[in-house]
Amino acid sequence: LLMLGIETSCDDTAAAVVRGDGEILSQVVSSQEDLLVRWGGVAPKMAEEAHSLAIDQVVQKALDDANVSENDLSAVAVTVGPGLSLCLRVGVHKARKIAKSFRLPIVGVHHMEAHALVSRLVNKDLDFPFLALLISGGHNLLVLAHGLGQYVQLGTTIDDAIGEAYDKSARWLGLDIRKGGGPALEQLALEGDPNAVKFSVPMRQHKDCNFSYAGLKTQVRLAIESRNISTDDIPISSATRDDRQIRANIAASFQRVAVLHLEERCQRAVEWALKMEPSIKYFVVSGGVASNQYVRTHLNQIAEKNGLQLVCPPPRLCTDNGVMIAWTGIEHFIAGRFDDPPAVDEPDDMQYDLRPRWPLGEEYSEGRSASR
Numbered sequence: 001l002l003m004l005g006i007e008t009s010c011d012d013t014a015a016a017v018v019r020g021d022g023e024i025l026s027q028v029v030s031s032q033e034d035l036l037v038r039w040g041g042v043a044p045k046m047a048e049e050a051h052s053l054a055i056d057q058v059v060q061k062a063l064d065d066a067n068v069s070e071n072d073l074s075a076v077a078v079t080v081g082p083g084l085s086l087c088l089r090v091g092v093h094k095a096r097k098i099a100k101s102f103r104l105p106i107v108g109v110h111h112m113e114a115h116a117l118v119s120r121l122v123n124k125d126l127d128f129p130f131l132a133l134l135i136s137g138g139h140n141l142l143v144l145a146h147g148l149g150q151y152v153q154l155g156t157t158i159d160d161a162i163g164e165a166y167d168k169s170a171r172w173l174g175l176d177i178r179k180g181g182g183p184a185l186e187q188l189a190l191e192g193d194p195n196a197v198k199f200s201v202p203m204r205q206h207k208d209c210n211f212s213y214a215g216l217k218t219q220v221r222l223a224i225e226s227r228n229i230s231t232d233d234i235p236i237s238s239a240t241r242d243d244r245q246i247r248a249n250i251a252a253s254f255q256r257v258a259v260l261h262l263e264e265r266c267q268r269a270v271e272w273a274l275k276m277e278p279s280i281k282y283f284v285v286s287g288g289v290a291s292n293q294y295v296r297t298h299l300n301q302i303a304e305k306n307g308l309q310l311v312c313p314p315p316r317l318c319t320d321n322g323v324m325i326a327w328t329g330i331e332h333f334i335a336g337r338f339d340d341p342p343a344v345d346e347p348d349d350m351q352y353d354l355r356p357r358w359p360l361g362e363e364y365s366e367g368r369s370a371s372r
């Protein structure tokens with residue numbers, strides 16, 4: 001079994017070829033770093049153009065690196081949501097074009113399920129059910145994974161995701177965000193005192209598993225302004241030593257509280273999950289922010305404390321990639337969940353079935369009401 005995976009839901013154009021047994025034959029990612037720096041975020045129209053420019057080369061390179069041709073593939077997997085419609089469309093269009101020409105089945109993949117399931121490629125012993133924390137630029141999800149396509153959502157963010165808070169804070173601190181705001185802030189935080197700035201931990205009065213990062217983001221903004229460091233104009237590279245130390249302290253303090261918030265909610269989620277499924281052995285942490293070493297260390301402590309094993313994919317499989325799409329495609333394909341090849345006369349300008357907003361499983365309501 002040989003699966004091509006295509007991912008274009010946000011700002012990365014990615015493709016990979018993965019074998020049925022989980023062997024990664026190739027992995028290609030083209031990022032829109034320049035656009036992100038210039039526009040301060042993902043501008044859908046720009047992102048769509050960048051995807052359109054990159055997609056053919058990225059897919060071709062994935063095939064070439066894997067030393068296979070389209071004819072060798074068993075099927076094509078592609079992200080159909082959640083994400084930006086304009087961007088999703090580029091990947092789905094490409095996937096259907098290949099599937100149409102080479103008569104291949106198509107597997108439509110949920111981006112967040114892929115972030116979760118790539119952990120099963122990494123750890124072959126990882127069976128359902130398991131608990132997963134998915135932390136990225138747009139999502140902050142705690143889910144109980146019962147099976148393929150079967151998730152119960154224990155918690156989500158009521159405003160921003162943690163990755164968004166990292167990205168904005170990094171920008172405000174004047175960091176070089178070309179390789180991403182998260183990694184830059186994590187690096188600077190190493191030089192800072194995590195107790196220097198007193199940020200308050202979000203949502204402590206709410207005894208549930210939801211998250212909130214908008215307030216913490218604002219606290220960072222205020223901390224920067226009150227210290228009179230005009231970080232918007234002065235990049236960290238030209239800051240004085242004292243100024244750099246102040247910024248590092250803010251970064252470290254932000255990170256401490258941002259992750260403490262994760263820890264508190266995860267501890268509660270573990271308790272909820274074990275009540276529902278006492279057989280759970282694994283705690284999966286994935287999504288871009290899971291590539292952060294501080295995050296990994298602290299969530300490992302939560303896992304160990306509760307007798308669970310942490311499974312955190314290697315960083316390049318945590319951030320957006322084609323491997324997780326191909327692998328999730330494989331899991332669904334084996335389970336018989338795929339679509340037939342597109343009709344030979346399918347028009348190029350067809351309206352595809354995209355799912356820009358696509359919840360991952362149902363909400364856990366009992367926990368909500370029990371927590372009041």
Ligand code: ATP
Binds near residue numbers: 288
């Ligand atoms: P989503 O998965 O919600 O659709 P996305 O696909 O854009 O969002 P990912 O690629 O999964 O997100 O993750 C990107 C996010 O991860 C960004 O917010 C980025 O700053 C963050 N991130 C990446 N590396 C780190 C790190 N070392 N520390 C903190 N955050 C990080």
Ligand code: FE
Binds near residue numbers: 136
């Ligand atoms: Fe993602």
